[in-house]
Every structure is written in C-alpha cells, then in structure tokens.
Amino acid sequence: MAVSAKTVISFGLVAIPVALYTATQDNDIHFNQLHKEDNSRIRYKKTCSHCGKEIGANDIVRGYEYDKDHYVVVTDEELEKIKTEKDKSIQILHFAQLNQISPVYYEKTYQAVPEAGGEKAFELLRFALMDEQKIAIGKTVMGTKDTLMAIIPRKDGMLIATMFFADEIKDLPKSYNKPEPTEAELNMAKTLINSMDTPFKPEEYNDEFQVKLRELLETKIAGKEIVSAAPEEHGNVIDLMEALKASVNQQKKPSARKRRGA
Structure with a gap:
C-alpha cells in the first residue's frame, strides 16, 4: 500500500514520526461518457485560451488571478519556502471527547503508522488516549491550507481524520415544525x-x-x-x-x- 504522506505528530516536546495511509478505497463500478450516435469515448482536452494549443501536465503551472486576466505564478518550491517545521508537522492543540464532535466535521480518514524510532512514543500516546477515552485535535498544512485533524486511538493503531473548519459547515437550510410525540x-x-x-x-x-x-x-x-x-x-x-x-x-x-x- 502506497504512503499518502509522511509527517510528525508533535505532542508537547515529543515528536512522533508517522506515515499516513488512506483508510478507504473506491470499489464502485464507474461508467465512461460516450457519444450517443456511435458509442465512441468522449475525451477532454486542456487547451490554452490564448493560442489554442493543447497543453500537457508538464506545461501547467499554478496561478492566482489578482486582477482581471492578470496572474501571479506560485511554484511548489515557493510554497515550501514559506512553510515552517511547525506547518509541516501535526501539532496537537488540545484533547476532547469523541462524542463531542459532530460527524459532519469529518472529511477523510487515514491510518497512522509509526516510523522507525517512533514506535514507543506512538504507543504511549495511543495508550494514554485509550485510557482517558479522549481524542487529540491537531492542525497541519496540507497543500495550500491549514487542515484540522482528529487523532483517534484504536485497539490496533490510530486513525487520523481530516476535518472541516466551522465556517465550512453549512447551516441547516430550513427549519421544520417539531411535533411533541406522545x-x-x-x-x-x-x-x-x-x-x-x-x-x-x-x-x-x-x-x-x-x-x-x-x-x-x-x-x-x-x-x-x-x-x-x-x-x-x-x-x-x-x-x-x-x-x-x-x-x-x-x-x-x-x-x-x-x-x-x-
């Protein structure tokens, strides 16, 4: 199984190197889009809006539109330069009860496995969380944004679930009458x-x-x-x-x- 990411869980002054593996997989049957007249496969091409040339993945860079049709290009190397060691690790912010968190906040789940040298600290954190019946709330930078995380202990290891921020959760779209049951x-x-x-x-x-x-x-x-x-x-x-x-x-x-x- 391929490693999704390697990082460090920072717990006070303790640093636990871990590898993250995706905990779920897609087993669904998927369909292709076909041309109704002859059942030929529909293909999508990326083209330049200026010259019309078809563009490959190696020809694409990341750009931010700061004014109409005016962009500033940002490279992966430049993004790495502004990241601190704190940004690159999972900083535990506090601990909480699992049932205090609404499931709507969870986004994607990973299995955390300790890297060489981090096994004892990893098990110490897992045992302590299990005994106290708590989870850890942490934060790291993934891609170009801060990502909130829940570190959840299990009998056979630990799960790390990425979470939405409060302003990313929609309010209940419509209220409803609440009749009192007998x-x-x-x-x-x-x-x-x-x-x-x-x-x-x-x-x-x-x-x-x-x-x-x-x-x-x-x-x-x-x-x-x-x-x-x-x-x-x-x-x-x-x-x-x-x-x-x-x-x-x-x-x-x-x-x-x-x-x-x-």
Whole structure:
C-alpha cells in the first residue's frame, strides 16, 4: 500500500514520526461518457485560451488571478519556502471527547503508522488516549491550507481524520415544525430500537446495488434482455402508532432479524 504522506505528530516536546495511509478505497463500478450516435469515448482536452494549443501536465503551472486576466505564478518550491517545521508537522492543540464532535466535521480518514524510532512514543500516546477515552485535535498544512485533524486511538493503531473548519459547515437550510410525540409513541419507538439493537459488524454489510449493477452489465454484455425487479410489498399503514407496532412485530419474525446489506 502506497504512503499518502509522511509527517510528525508533535505532542508537547515529543515528536512522533508517522506515515499516513488512506483508510478507504473506491470499489464502485464507474461508467465512461460516450457519444450517443456511435458509442465512441468522449475525451477532454486542456487547451490554452490564448493560442489554442493543447497543453500537457508538464506545461501547467499554478496561478492566482489578482486582477482581471492578470496572474501571479506560485511554484511548489515557493510554497515550501514559506512553510515552517511547525506547518509541516501535526501539532496537537488540545484533547476532547469523541462524542463531542459532530460527524459532519469529518472529511477523510487515514491510518497512522509509526516510523522507525517512533514506535514507543506512538504507543504511549495511543495508550494514554485509550485510557482517558479522549481524542487529540491537531492542525497541519496540507497543500495550500491549514487542515484540522482528529487523532483517534484504536485497539490496533490510530486513525487520523481530516476535518472541516466551522465556517465550512453549512447551516441547516430550513427549519421544520417539531411535533411533541406522545409517551406511548415514544415507548413504542424505544421498543423498536431495542429490538433492533445489535453490535455493529461492518463485515456483515455489502453494497447490494453494485452486485445488481454488475449482473445488469453481464446480462447486457451477453446480449440478454433486462428483467424488471419484482415490486416490493408495502403495508397500507398510515397511523404512526400502528406503523410502530407493525415494525416491532416484524422484528419478532426470524426472517426479519437477518441483517440486510447496506
């Protein structure tokens, strides 16, 4: 697995060299865009707006438009010059409870692995965070911006999640009426929740629609006809309490307790 980045976690006067690996991967089926008339692949070309010449990756530089059609070019070397050692490392700012942070702030997750010489300090930080049931909030420079990070201890290592800043999170677009549920409705909802309460085991879930999509593609490639999915049966339940009771009864059936793929 390729290393995404190498950096240092700064914890007081302790420096822990780490390598970051992406913790997720894309398993989705992807489609190409084709010309409707002849099914030929659509290609995108980068061209110069001045001379019309097609441009390759080696001919492209980074520019900032400070006035209409006036740019200043900034190179990677110049960006590195203005970075301090502090900017290049992950500075732990403070510690917090994991449940204090809304999931909306998390962006991308990496697995952190200690580099040679940093194993003991890495394990010390991991053990301390686990024992105190805390996570660390840190900051570093990634690309051309400060990046907020959450360092999350796990039994088998540590995860580092990049985070959004508060001004990058949108406000709730529209408020809504909040009717007060009755005590009977609330109790029935709790009963339903408790009847479906089982430990989260991610290996038991899979992308079922991607399986259907792959079957569709294989059917198309074989030149066979696509058969429509069988319609699902829905109960004609309108009353909320009736719907909750029906849901609880459904969970009592052996077949309903089988976990469905995500």
